[in-house]
Amino acid sequence: MAHPSTVDRLAAGDHVCWTFDDHERHLEALVRFVRGGLERGEQVLYFTDTFLPEAFLVALGGYGVDAAAAQDGGRLRVTSADDSYLAGGFFEPERALEGWVKAIQDARGEGYAGLRVAVDMGWTARLAPGLDRLVSYEREVNRIFSEGYAMALCCYDRRLFTAAELERLGAAHPGTARGGAGTDEEWTPLLRMRREGGVLTLSGEADATNQDALRVMVEDVVESARDAGGHAVIDVSALTFADLAAVRLLAGAVTAGSARLRGAGPWLTDVLALVGVHDPGEGSAR
Amino acid sequence: MSAGPFEHAGPFEHAGPFEHAGPFEHIGLLYSTPAEYAAGCGAFLRRALDRGDPAMVAVPGPNGAFLRESLGAEVADRVSFADMTVAGRNPGRIIPRVLLDFARRHRGRRVWIIGEPIWPGRTELEYPACAAHEALINLAFAGRDAAILCPYDVVGLLDEAVSDAHRTHPVMADASRSWASAAYDDPVRTAAGFDRPLPPPPATARSRGFASPGELGALRAFVAARARAEGLGAAVVHRVLLAVNEVATNAFEYTPGGCEVTAWGEPEAFVCQIDDAGHIEEPLAGRLPPDDPLERGQGLVAVNEVTDLVRVHRHPGGTTTRLHFARG
Incomplete structure (x- = not known):
């Protein structure tokens, strides 16, 4: 499983698939996550499927976090998945996505420095919405969190999913913390995506492990730019690697006249030329 | 067309064996002197230019310069040139990026290409990939309207390369004639035959x-x-x-x-x-x-x-x- 310290490396705007197979370390990671948020003046929401909310609050106290005070002030909310996600007895992705938008609005309205959300995804294994719906939900979540105010830690119990299922779910997240992550060396999400109006900023590496997350964000920024009658800008100056599928995705947006790339380095320019795109930049007219 | 090298009847003027071949021709040209090189390549290009078809020469740089010289500007200027040691450094790149690329740029027309992927400087490690490439041309171009002539330097190359050329080209030619190659075999089987074990990685790997x-x-x-x-x-x-x-x-x-x-x-x-x-x-x-x-x-x-x-x-x-x- 991923090392608990990996959660310290999350930043606002991140959406991470975090895998575990041991509740001790899961708890330790959650404590670090909650403490980090409270220290930074962020609101922290935890939707648990692992612990009873009361028991989790007691455990936080054991780690020296004044959970009661935080909860009274509304800075911390611990809710069971059954009372939230599944309030209607089944999972409705649309409602859940709307819930995140509202939670972000509320946290902003209340003046928090940010919002951090941890969700145990174990309950999804008990449901019958099918993996496709869950994957599609995880993809859509990127649109909301990449705005850069909130971060999402999606906790997946490796014992409840097959390796192939976790691969598909992982690919809907820009970063995944897998077994061993953070044990020997510092871990950060492989890719970070931030969306501000018609500009999508990418940093890190894009490959098969985050391809669906990247796709939804490129489509998102392109669509809204098109609606506004212009083209999107994709800032790739901090993108350090993109596999051919990712380059093809960027090239497709450029070729369609829907996006321009900002800050493409020589390596990316070379690969773009391989797929027939010779003037991806902002300055060139098409 | 009346430039010097084209005065004589070239090897492809009486090319009985492949006159009735499909639209694709793949010919191995054996040469041992610069004059034979110029005569064989020149005759091939003349067939192309007489028909007004697009033609390309993709051979090692010095050979290209020599051909340009011996063809004369009037002919050379109507032919595209590529340095095979650059464009075809990796033999796996020749079909997609040299041959098919030229065919695509002239879609709907018969293309004529001189491709020399095997030259005396090719290493032992490169050679099997080059020979497999020669076999696979037959598969990649089957049914396409194209002619590809591959010159082989019989003096500079190992005997193995020359005898392999007979297996990878349905038609062979020299400066004076052309003939159906009796050794030509199924290209997939031939290419598979060039899949040879690799030397082990060094201890430092x-x-x-x-x-x-x-x-x-x-x-x-x-x-x-x-x-x-x-x-x-x-x-x-x-x-x-x-x-x-x-x-x-x-x-x-x-x-x-x-x-x-x-x-x-x-x-x-x-x-x-x-x-x-x-x-x-x-x-x-x-x-x-x-x-x-x-x-x-x-x-x-x-x-x-x-x-x-x-x-x-x-x-x-x-x-x-x-x-x-x-x-x-």
């Missing part, structure tokens, strides 16, 4: 196994560290990472058990080898670019594009893909 696509990032970090330790510049490191990542991603997607990556430096090249438990069944994998470059299936074509030599060895335990990147 470093290996690491990767079980799942989740480890692609770690795989790239491993390869990047080896490449930088070998003193490769940033541009080459990026080519290495793109190619290795693409082969490894395929291995994770299509084969069980992940892959093992082995990397080492040689005096002239950085070498990276990917071993997996699968077999690619498509003999033209990596040689046929999709019409739309944004389509899937471009992966191995791109690997051929950024790599200086790709050797693929199939064995009962799976496939070894060895990628060579020239230093500098």
